[in-house]
Amino acid sequence: MATIYEVSKLAGVSLATVSRVINNTAPVRASTKEKVEAAMQELGYRPNSVAQSLASNRSNSIGILVSELGGPFYGELLSRIESEFRAVGKHVIVAAGHSDAELERESIEFLRSRNCDALILHVESVSDDYLRGLADSGTPFVVINRHVAAVADRCITLDNELGGYLATHHLLERGHRSIAYVSGPMWKHDASERYKGHLRALKEFSLAEDKSLFFEGDFQETGGVHALHHFLDAKAKFTALVCANDEMASGAITVAHEVGLEVPAELAVVGFDNVNFSHYTYPKLTTVDYPIEAIGQMAARWVLKHVYQQPVPDLKAVFQPQLIPRDSA
Amino acid sequence: MATIYEVSKLAGVSLATVSRVINNTAPVRASTKEKVEAAMQELGYRPNSVAQSLASNRSNSIGILVSELGGPFYGELLSRIESEFRAVGKHVIVAAGHSDAELERESIEFLRSRNCDALILHVESVSDDYLRGLADSGTPFVVINRHVAAVADRCITLDNELGGYLATHHLLERGHRSIAYVSGPMWKHDASERYKGHLRALKEFSLAEDKSLFFEGDFQETGGVHALHHFLDAKAKFTALVCANDEMASGAITVAHEVGLEVPAELAVVGFDNVNFSHYTYPKLTTVDYPIEAIGQMAARWVLKHVYQQPVPDLKAVFQPQLIPRDSA
DNA sequence: TTGTAAGCGTTATCAT
DNA sequence: ATGATAACGCTTACAA
Numbered sequence: 001m002a003t004i005y006e007v008s009k010l011a012g013v014s015l016a017t018v019s020r021v022i023n024n025t026a027p028v029r030a031s032t033k034e035k036v037e038a039a040m041q042e043l044g045y046r047p048n049s050v051a052q053s054l055a056s057n058r059s060n061s062i063g064i065l066v067s068e069l070g071g072p073f074y075g076e077l078l079s080r081i082e083s084e085f086r087a088v089g090k091h092v093i094v095a096a097g098h099s100d101a102e103l104e105r106e107s108i109e110f111l112r113s114r115n116c117d118a119l120i121l122h123v124e125s126v127s128d129d130y131l132r133g134l135a136d137s138g139t140p141f142v143v144i145n146r147h148v149a150a151v152a153d154r155c156i157t158l159d160n161e162l163g164g165y166l167a168t169h170h171l172l173e174r175g176h177r178s179i180a181y182v183s184g185p186m187w188k189h190d191a192s193e194r195y196k197g198h199l200r201a202l203k204e205f206s207l208a209e210d211k212s213l214f215f216e217g218d219f220q221e222t223g224g225v226h227a228l229h230h231f232l233d234a235k236a237k238f239t240a241l242v243c244a245n246d247e248m249a250s251g252a253i254t255v256a257h258e259v260g261l262e263v264p265a266e267l268a269v270v271g272f273d274n275v276n277f278s279h280y281t282y283p284k285l286t287t288v289d290y291p292i293e294a295i296g297q298m299a300a301r302w303v304l305k306h307v308y309q310q311p312v313p314d315l316k317a318v319f320q321p322q323l324i325p326r327d328s329a
Numbered sequence: 330m331a332t333i334y335e336v337s338k339l340a341g342v343s344l345a346t347v348s349r350v351i352n353n354t355a356p357v358r359a360s361t362k363e364k365v366e367a368a369m370q371e372l373g374y375r376p377n378s379v380a381q382s383l384a385s386n387r388s389n390s391i392g393i394l395v396s397e398l399g400g401p402f403y404g405e406l407l408s409r410i411e412s413e414f415r416a417v418g419k420h421v422i423v424a425a426g427h428s429d430a431e432l433e434r435e436s437i438e439f440l441r442s443r444n445c446d447a448l449i450l451h452v453e454s455v456s457d458d459y460l461r462g463l464a465d466s467g468t469p470f471v472v473i474n475r476h477v478a479a480v481a482d483r484c485i486t487l488d489n490e491l492g493g494y495l496a497t498h499h500l501l502e503r504g505h506r507s508i509a510y511v512s513g514p515m516w517k518h519d520a521s522e523r524y525k526g527h528l529r530a531l532k533e534f535s536l537a538e539d540k541s542l543f544f545e546g547d548f549q550e551t552g553g554v555h556a557l558h559h560f561l562d563a564k565a566k567f568t569a570l571v572c573a574n575d576e577m578a579s580g581a582i583t584v585a586h587e588v589g590l591e592v593p594a595e596l597a598v599v600g601f602d603n604v605n606f607s608h609y610t611y612p613k614l615t616t617v618d619y620p621i622e623a624i625g626q627m628a629a630r631w632v633l634k635h636v637y638q639q640p641v642p643d644l645k646a647v648f649q650p651q652l653i654p655r656d657s658a
Numbered sequence: 659t660t661g662t663a664a665g666c667g668t669t670a671t672c673a674t
Numbered sequence: 675a676t677g678a679t680a681a682c683g684c685t686t687a688c689a690a
Contacts, residue, residue, distance in 0.1 A: 003683055014661045019685060029659060050382045050444050051683035054666050059379060061422075069408035072401060072605060079398035082423055091422050091443055093390070094411055114420055115379050221609075250609045257611060276401060277606030280550075280579045282586060332667055343677045348669060358675060380667030383682050 002043035011039035022047055053115070060090045062303055063111030066122045067099045072246075072275035074122070077144075077296040081120060084300035088310070090117075101125035112139055118303040120144065124188055140307045142299045146189050156298050156317055160190045163288040163321035164197025167242045167270045170286070170323050172205050176240040176268060182227040182252065184219040184244045191219070194244045194272060212236055217248050224251025232259065239268065240329065246271040246278045246287055253281055253328065268329035283327035291319050331372035340368035351376055382444070389419045391632055392440030395451045396428045401575075401604035403451070406473075406625040410449060413629035417639070419446075430454035441468055447632040449473065453517055469636045471628045475518050485627050485646055489519045492617045492650035493526025496571045496599045499615070499652050501534050505569040505597060511556040511581065513548040513573045520548070523573045523601060541565055546577050553580025561588065568597065569658065575600040575607045575616055582610055582657065597658035612656035620648050 008018045013032055020026045021036045028036075039045070053059045062085055066074040082092050095111055097104035104126045111119055119141035123131075132150040134141060143155045171179050181198050184191030199209055215230050217223025224243055228251075231238065243249035249271030253263055261267045263283055271278060271287035278285040298319075301312040337347045342361055349355045350365045357365075368374070382388045391414055395403040411421050424440055426433035433455045440448055448470035452460075461479040463470060472484045500508050510527050513520030528538055544559055546552025553572055557580075560567065572578035578600030582592055590596045592612055600607060600616035607614040627648075630641040 005683075015684080016662080016686080017660060020660085023685085025685085027659065032659080046442055048383075048444065048683050049442055050379060050388060051666090052685075053379045054377075054383050054668085055683075055685040057666070057685095068404075069411055070404040070605070072404075075397075075399040075401075075404045078423065079425060082398055082425060086424065086439065091424075091439070093420050094407065094423055095415065095420070096408060096411060110415065110420070113375060113378055115377065254609075254611075254613075276399070277609050280583075280606050280610050282583075282611035284583075334667075344668085345670085345678080346676060349676085352669085354669085356675065361675080377667050380682090381669075383684090384667075384669035386669090386682075 001048070002045040004045070004047070007036065007039045007043055007045050010043065011036045059115040059117055061093050061114065061116050062090060062300075063093045063095065063114065063116035063119045064122075065095050065097050065104065065107050065111060065119065067097055067124060069094060069096050072277055073273065073290075073292065076276070076292050077122070080293040080296035081300050084297055084304075088304065088308075090308075097123055097125070099124050101127070105130065108134065118142075118307045120299045120303065122146075140303070142302045144295060144299055154302070156295055156302065156319075158190075158290055158295065158319050158321055160193035160321075161197040161200070163272060163290075164194035164242075164244075165201045166197070166321060166323045167194075167272060167288050168198045168201035169204070170270060170325070171240045171242065171268060171329060172201055172207075174268070174329070177205075177207065178213070178238040179240045179242060180213040180215070180227075180231050180236065180238040182215050182217045182224055182241065182243040182248050184217060184223075184248075186216055188219075191244055198242060213238055217244070219245050219247060221247045221251040221254075224248030224253075225255050226251075228252045228255040239266075240270075241267060242270045242272075244272050246273045246275045246285060249285055249287070249328075250277075250281050253283075253285070264327065264329050270329045274324055278324075279326065281328070286326045286329040287324050289322045289324050291321070295319055330377070331374040333374070333376065336365065336368045336372055336374050339372065340365045388444040388446055390422050390443065390445050391419060391629075392422045392424065392443065392445035392448045393451075394424050394426050394433065394436050394440060394448065396426055396453060398423060398425050401606055402602065402619075402621065405605070405621050406451070409622040409625035410629050413626055413633075417633065417637075419637075426452055426454070428453050430456070434459065437463065447471075447636045449628045449632065451475075469632070471631045473624060473628055483631070485624055485631065485648075487519070487619055487624065487648050487650055489522035489650075490526040490529070492601060492619075493523035493571075493573075494530045495526070495650060495652045496523075496601060496617050497527045497530035498533070499599060499654065500569045500571065500597060500658060501530055501536075503597070503658070506534075506536065507539075507542070507567040508569045508571060509542040509544070509556075509560050509565065509567040511544050511546045511553060511570065511572040511577050513546060513552075513577075515545055517548075520573055527571060542567055546573070548574050548576060550576045550580040550583075553577030553582075554584050555580075557581045557584040568595075569599075570596060571599045571601075573601050575602045575604045575614060578614055578616070578657075579606075579610050582612075582614070593656065593658050599652075599658045603653050607653075608655065610657070615655045615658040616653050618651045618653050620650070624648055 008015045021033050095107040097107045104123045122144045128148045135151045147155050186192050215227040256263050271285045274287045274289040304310040305312045337344045349357050350362050424436040426436045433452045451473045457477045464480045476484050544556040585592050600614045603616045603618040633639040634641045
């Protein structure tokens, strides 16, 4: 591979000048610029990005940490983030934290050790304190889908409470008064927020919380399966079910089919997230849209603005979910 | 951030010695090793990976190019590849090629410009010739899900022909004799291979190809929708449908529901890929499993062996698909 | 507008 | 077993 030195020799100019035409970092006379470009062409020169990084103290890489690379959710996030950065010549390093505090910390350290210019984090297990400390350490980062008071200015979130409210409100409006709720793990911020929204909607219709209609699932398909079985076994009376995510809603619908419960006639079901498969269920799932791509884009723009000093349009910190009415409720 | 120089000063040894204890690259007396480690500890030293890369001419990064980061397919692939490399301290840079030859080339160049030690490519549009040229250029890479004769030793594929065979054979065995087929774009290697398998199964049962029962879809949900409508409008007679991927199968099942065609009683459907949502359909989709994780792992190991000279267990180039019988056929 | 030269933080080759 | 010292390929003051 040719180096900048060979280019400068062939073009008959100095290293600095070649660097200038590469980076457009200072005016260069048109004629010399042409000479340099011709030389680069001839040698098939391509700058060594590692050397650039070392000298400029910028790696032009952004680390992304998500819970799971698989799953219907993070793909879209990554996709948007990648394209946003690719457009400006920066690259994305991915890592998975598997919802485990220790692994999340390790992954963050790993990404930092890679000299990422910034981090985009979707972490659920690491403590607020840890994130505050990370901020103090000087590593620029944004947190997605979690509000951390100590670093509020770096958080991009969905109004999960509103989402929970919308789901239940939709059911309430359609006349349901006995609504069972399948939550995600309550220690997860989004899960508890969504449930709060559910309660607020209930209250608005003068309905009280009914513990016998609450089930804490695991955000997996099986969570929905267990939940519905649980309610059925307990002979609970309810005409509708809100599930805190689409996986659990799918599980519940499967069980409904199995036990001959017609959806939505005998049991209305609403999910949450609007993941890519939510319209593959039968009936098609009514759910709350999680604007994951918009959030990914915003995270990328936060980085572009705060780390690379690029001008970006309006930054937005909290997104509003929307109910997507389909056939299941 | 502390540098190796400061560590060496504090420990009272030379740069070289510090480097040796960091990399375990030559014997160091236990006592001095301790001194160095203490110094590193005290300074909170962490090696600068960019400088390491420049000096050692290894970036410890692997570039992954897939068609779409979103979608149910690539997440699992990435997930496996990432964990495989993380375990040995290497990181993964992702890029999307969007099934477009120009974009695929650009992405490959982008990844190369990032000094990746190796590339793992899932490309469908770039020509065989281009890949041959890439091999000549010296960049190590593996190709996934595509057989390119000129670089056969770097290809890890699924036996798509066998998959197509299995799908149709399953139907044939259950007595179906009029089987419609919804293909992916026939210019894609996997699509045409799958169709070949279909024909082979047919032939085994002395059935001839019936052009009126063939429809070329787009591998998207709408492809399945259009296909079934097409067959129905044409008043074609068939009792079973094989779709060259699960998205199209989902689309077809949706239409079946809409027109009151019972699956599988009146129309048996089999898909292909066994993507994560294939058991969310109703009835649950019978499909052909694409062992994407195993393939990802193998690709990673290919790199580990050929680029990093690590000892790895048995490398395997072509994987056998398996029929997953569920409820739709 | 262009050139000189000092880093950037390591690894690696020789010596010793 | 350890130390000097020259790369690695580029950016960036500072001069000219």
